[in-house]
Amino acid sequence: MAEPLILWFRRDLRLGDNPVLAAALATGRPVVPVFVLDPETEALGAAAKQRLQMALAAFAAALQGVGSRLILRRGPALEVLERLVEETGAAGVMWSRAYDATSRVRDQVVKAALKARGLLAESHAGFVLHEPWTVETGQGGPYRVFTPYWRAVRALPVAPELPAPVHLPGPERWPDSAALADWNMTCDMQRGAVVLARWQSSGEGAALDRLAGFAEDRMAAYAARRDFVAEDATSGLSEHLTYGEISPRTLWHRGRRAMEEGNPGAETFLKELVWREFAWHLMYHYPELGQDNWKADWNAFPWRGDNADAEKWRRGLTGEPLVDAAMREMFVTGRMHNRARMIAASYLTKHLLTDWRVGLDWFAECLTDWDPAANAMGWQWVAGSGPDASPYFRIFNPATQAEKFDPEGRYRRRWIAEMTRNPGAEALSYFDAVPKSWGMDPAAPYPMPLIDLAAGRERALEALKQGKS
DNA sequence: TTCGACTTCAC
DNA sequence: TGAAGTCGA
Numbered sequence: 001m002a003e004p005l006i007l008w009f010r011r012d013l014r015l016g017d018n019p020v021l022a023a024a025l026a027t028g029r030p031v032v033p034v035f036v037l038d039p040e041t042e043a044l045g046a047a048a049k050q051r052l053q054m055a056l057a058a059f060a061a062a063l064q065g066v067g068s069r070l071i072l073r074r075g076p077a078l079e080v081l082e083r084l085v086e087e088t089g090a091a092g093v094m095w096s097r098a099y100d101a102t103s104r105v106r107d108q109v110v111k112a113a114l115k116a117r118g119l120l121a122e123s124h125a126g127f128v129l130h131e132p133w134t135v136e137t138g139q140g141g142p143y144r145v146f147t148p149y150w151r152a153v154r155a156l157p158v159a160p161e162l163p164a165p166v167h168l169p170g171p172e173r174w175p176d177s178a179a180l181a182d183w184n185m186t187c188d189m190q191r192g193a194v195v196l197a198r199w200q201s202s203g204e205g206a207a208l209d210r211l212a213g214f215a216e217d218r219m220a221a222y223a224a225r226r227d228f229v230a231e232d233a234t235s236g237l238s239e240h241l242t243y244g245e246i247s248p249r250t251l252w253h254r255g256r257r258a259m260e261e262g263n264p265g266a267e268t269f270l271k272e273l274v275w276r277e278f279a280w281h282l283m284y285h286y287p288e289l290g291q292d293n294w295k296a297d298w299n300a301f302p303w304r305g306d307n308a309d310a311e312k313w314r315r316g317l318t319g320e321p322l323v324d325a326a327m328r329e330m331f332v333t334g335r336m337h338n339r340a341r342m343i344a345a346s347y348l349t350k351h352l353l354t355d356w357r358v359g360l361d362w363f364a365e366c367l368t369d370w371d372p373a374a375n376a377m378g379w380q381w382v383a384g385s386g387p388d389a390s391p392y393f394r395i396f397n398p399a400t401q402a403e404k405f406d407p408e409g410r411y412r413r414r415w416i417a418e419m420t421r422n423p424g425a426e427a428l429s430y431f432d433a434v435p436k437s438w439g440m441d442p443a444a445p446y447p448m449p450l451i452d453l454a455a456g457r458e459r460a461l462e463a464l465k466q467g468k469s
Numbered sequence: 470t471t472c473g474a475c476t477t478c479a480c
Numbered sequence: 481t482g483a484a485g486t487c488g489a
Contacts, residue, residue, distance in 0.1 A: 138489055145487050147475060227477075271476085342477070381476090389475030389487070397479065457479080 046188035058203025092120025132284035207240035222265030334368030351456035
């Protein structure tokens with residue numbers, strides 16, 4: 001039997017349309033699928049880590065369905081992979097590319113070390129539609145504004161999807177695997193069964209079902225309804241994309257097909273997919289996007305660091321119902337509606353003048369669809385330090401937004417027990433989920449607003465006038 | 470160099 | 481309607 005290949009899975013936990021999997025199969029070698037819980041992955045937020053565990057469980061089952069296994073190992077990636085190569089006599093390692101700075105540094109070290117030992121070390125595309133360096137402006141160089149990027153990407157060909165293998169040849173002797181349960185990936189996430197029960201199911205099958213349901217039932221109304229925060233009008237596909245349970249290519253082709261069929265929501269859906277793409281384009285070309293102001297003239301802005309108001313924001317106690325509803329939804333479900341994210345982020349950075357990185361960190365802790373690029377771009381876009389062609393200081397008014405996008409107050413009532421006489425299960429579940437130390441009580445009066453909205457707006461505008469160099 | 474255009478707004 | 485910078489062809 002030929003020497004096996006190690007297939008290092010990371011954010012591509014699927015069998016269908018997986019280029020590196022197809023490439024490994026094409027070699028004719030036995031394949032040893034492995035997931036490495038390395039220090040970089042252990043640093044994930046509580047919700048993302050919990051969600052990753054669910055993704056891994058689903059993917060391991062899917063691999064068993066094609067006669068294979070998922071080998072689980074813990075430790076620094078290079079160390080683990082070198083040991084596995086020795087144990088299995090593998091010819092080398094293949095993986096799908098990642099584009100954030102931490103992963104790129106890690107992967108370069110791994111690739112160089114494996115190659116130095118004469119082993120095969122290959123990275124493949126698959127996490128984005130277009131490799132970030134292949135999309136350039138007319139002058140050469142990365143795009144910095146979404147619309148021109150969209151116009152460029154819209155016209156580009158996208159290769160067809162690859163079929164999922166029906167059988168994945170394995171080695172004669174399988175190496176040992178850790179048990180997923182022993183990794184305790186849920187231990188940071190002590191929010192009770194009520195939280196878990198509400199989470200979307202995980203895995204490639206669930207992702208494909210979700211896409212089919214969306215395309216069938218909701219895509220047509222997507223452009224018109226997606227901003228209404230109380231409705232289930234969004235695709236809900238972000239967390240599947242985050243773990244690679246579905247490929248962006250699959251979404252792209254489904255969207256294009258719908259467009260050709262005249263589906264009125266299809267183009268908006270494709271645009272949203274390309275926003276994710278744009279975020280990774282930016283992160284690849286500006287690796288510090290998650291740490292530094294993208295526009296350097298914001299470095300002088302007098303952001304407040306973490307503070308007592310920010311803590312109230314995290315706990316959903318700002319006294320702005322829409323903001324609090326959003327924060328509570330995220331804490332309980334690991335999800336937050338897209339528009340609610342912008343409103344909550346604007347409130348923290350503008351009305352509370354708090355550094356966008358404080359908000360970014362909390363989202364990283366709480367979101368099951370945590371994506372470093374999308375969040376870095378999104379937070380900087382709201383803060384004003386990021387890519388945004390509009391020059392004015394963007395300040396959302398949470399009350400105005402509530403009137404527009406939650407006109408009947410359904411979303412606010414769903415998540416804020418203090419606002420209703422007979423709070424529902426969602427609103428009450430928040431009080432079960434929060435740490436006892438927060439002292440939350442559904443019978444307590446709803447808090448007064450932290451700051452008058454008009455005064456907060458004026459203060460932010462004043463800070464902008466003074467603060468930017 | 471010029472010039473049209475720029476996700477999601479607030480008042 | 482404001483207030484106004486720079487991206488990209």
